[in-house]
Amino acid sequence: MHNELIKQAQRIMQSAYAPYSNFKVGAAILSESGTIYSGCNVENAAYPVGSCAEAGAISAMIAGGDKKIIAIAVAGKGTEPCTPCGGCRQRIREFSTDDTTVLICDDKELRLQTTLGKLLPMSFGPDNLQ
Ligand code: THU
Numbered sequence: 001m002h003n004e005l006i007k008q009a010q011r012i013m014q015s016a017y018a019p020y021s022n023f024k025v026g027a028a029i030l031s032e033s034g035t036i037y038s039g040c041n042v043e044n045a046a047y048p049v050g051s052c053a054e055a056g057a058i059s060a061m062i063a064g065g066d067k068k069i070i071a072i073a074v075a076g077k078g079t080e081p082c083t084p085c086g087g088c089r090q091r092i093r094e095f096s097t098d099d100t101t102v103l104i105c106d107d108k109e110l111r112l113q114t115t116l117g118k119l120l121p122m123s124f125g126p127d128n129l130q
Contacts, residue, residue: 002071005030006105008038009053009075013107016040016053025053025076031066054088058095071101081111089120 005028013026020043028038039056054074061069072092076082081104084092092100098117105111117123 001030002073002101002103002110005036005071005073006075006103006110008036009073009103009105010107012038012040013053013075017042019043020045020047020050023076023078025074025082027053027057027075028073029057029061029069030071031061031064032068032070033066035061035064035066037061037064037066052085052088052091054084054091058091061095067095069095069100071103073103073105075105075107077106082106083112084119089116090123092116093120093123093125 008028009026013024016024018024018041025041028036030036037057037060039053039060041053043050074082074084083104093116096116100116102114102116102119103110
């Protein structure tokens with residue numbers, strides 16, 4: 001299942017709209033229902049309006065009726081592994097646990113396997129508001 005998730009993230013990365021940074025990113029989520037949801041980054045001439053791949057995948061997941069992320073793969077090229085940005089770690093956190101698997105890959109292979117808890121320790125989440 002992880003291999004399929006990685007493939008989907010790599011596939012949707014090709015569809016990214018990133019004419020300003022030229023840095024294409026793809027994300028694929030394995031949800032609790034077993035459905036895979038994917039998204040890519042969509043930049044904008046007004047730079048801050050652009051959105052990350054993870055945000056697109058989460059939006060697709062919510063639109064599809066799922067609310068729990070079991071694993072997420074993020075694909076991006078470069079010498080450094082394409083780890084989710086700070087804002088996206090918090091976006092993933094909303095629908096995850098500390099054990100949620102995060103797979104970081106490039107267009108060829110898995111670079112790093114970690115968890116949301118390691119990427120965002122002592123996080124603030126829905127439980128804090130109860
Ligand atoms: N980007 C993502 O899509 N996800 C991340 O977690 C890191 C950054 C995108 C945003 C922007 O379009 C490009 O990568 C360069 O920052």
